[in-house]
Amino acid sequence: MNQLARVSSAADRAGITVACLGADDALQRHGAAWRGLAQRLDAMFFKWPAVYDAWRLTCSEGAEPGVLLAWKQGQLIGVLPVMRARMRRGPGFVPHIDYGPFDSALVPGGRRLFPVRQISSVVSWCATWLRPSLLAEPELRGAVIRALCLHLANQAQIDQIVLPVREEEQAVWLDGLRAAGLAPWVHQLRRKVLTLERLAPFDAIVAKQNKRYRQNVRRARAAAAEAGIRFETRVGWQQVAPEMDALSQLAAESWKGQGAADGRVVIPFDARQRAFFERALSAGEPGIEPVLSLGLTRDGVVSALLSARHGETLTALLTFRNDRYPKASAGLLAIGAGIDWGADHGLRRFDLNSTQDWTRHLSDSSHMLVNVCAFLPTPRGRAYDLIARTRRRWEAPGNATA
CATH class of the missing domain: 3.40.630.30 (Gcn5-related N-acetyltransferase (GNAT))
Structure with a gap:
């Protein structure tokens, strides 16, 4: 089995354990607990296991689907579907539409010179799956995010992490990645999601x-x-x-x-x-x-x-x-x-x-989405970090924050 199917774990100070499983393993072993969490939290449509399963079987071409799962004292408290993919990026190293190769045809032409080994949460325009998809117990959400960041920062054979998140939650993700030893930044998507609450x-x-x-x-x-x-x-x-x-x-x-x-x-x-x-x-x-x-x-x-x-x-x-x-x-x-x-x-x-x-x-309600990005300390990751930092210095103020 490939890298995503290899189980690894990390624990933060809250006693949360994180494992990264392949799609089949996650659904077969933990689908019932995942479904129970979604039902209990009245989760949005894209956070249900059957929806993830349908996506990975029909719309995930070119990506390697997996699932990050978080436990505390043996109880499942967090689920984040993720995907690994090899992407080509321009010097900004940020996706707006093409988080995975399955959506690359939707991106207008441009120079994308740099091959990047990427891990991201699932975004799939074909599936109308455009929003962050972390499912977590509300009172433990911050602790779950920190534990996930620690795990993501220790991924093997990855150059970049890309996480579309709600704007009001970006600080927690940034702090978690910094605590894990990375230097994250925010790319403003200017994508507003609308809801009738x-x-x-x-x-x-x-x-x-x-x-x-x-x-x-x-x-x-x-x-x-x-x-x-x-x-x-x-x-x-x-x-x-x-x-x-x-x-x-x-x-x-x-x-x-x-x-x-x-x-x-x-x-x-x-x-x-x-x-x-x-x-x-x-x-x-x-x-x-x-x-x-x-x-x-x-x-x-x-x-x-x-x-x-x-x-x-x-x-x-x-x-x-x-x-x-x-x-x-x-x-x-x-x-x-x-x-x-x-x-x-x-x-x-x-x-x-x-x-x-x-x-x-x-x-009657809306929230903005942003990309939280970070490079891992691989040789390519370090080189790309320097290129991306140089690019951001030339961008208009407010387009990206360190």
Whole structure:
């Protein structure tokens, strides 16, 4: 078995033990405890073992998936999916999109001269997995982060650590890496993730917006009624599975299927992405249930929101619309149908899983993501550290902090 499958451990002053396991080993030996932790903490969708398993089987090409697990007194208290990969970087040595080779095609052209052996937490645009994924007991989270940093700093055959984290938590990661003998820095991603923490009916959300937004929604509803668009919701894999072909057809008709001309990153709903969601949502993971809200006419599907219910949360995964009825804003109204379904079923949160500015009207909470990076003291790591430091000196103030 390769490096990630070799178990090593370290303990910090809090008595926390960390092990790095290969994906198969982690899921087979500790999947039940991982699932129990996710259920107890009402974890976000991407922190569940079935979702990680689906990702590593469908979207992890070119990377070596693994899992960092943290215990205290024999109890699992922290889980961080990670991946090793050989990447090519420019002189800044920071990813914005391509954390793994499977997403390299999404990055615009540029000079990437330097081969880097990297370990990072999982970020995968194909899987819409764009956020930090540490699952940890809240009261022990800081101690878990410090223990993970100590372990990461002792990785073999690695030049660089890359960790996308919430901005408000960056200081804990920086302190942990410094305590482990590294010299980390922060790369500002300027990526804002939006959430509706207090889920309410769609009408109540719209009522809080400005006059223009309210008028736009009223006009969209009138146009949808005139076009004969109705909105229905399918719940559970048995109801969702028969609609996957229609979802693929809608995706091909959408602007995402046609590609973007304005520089936006477009993730095609291809065989790889479909396989990920089918595996993740059909796995029968206790506590996860697929929900599909559809905009329908006599001619077929015109919009869709694929989401997942888990605990008290509904997480948006995919949204598509075609332009058959542009005045109807069928994509927004499909999201509204999903929000109403969640409110009707007593859910507390709607995770928009979005960094798109147009969804800000639907959110009441946001947080910024940053990359926390550090080089390990390998010969290449030391050389790259010097290059990266020189590059940061030439960057505008505030773009990176030591």
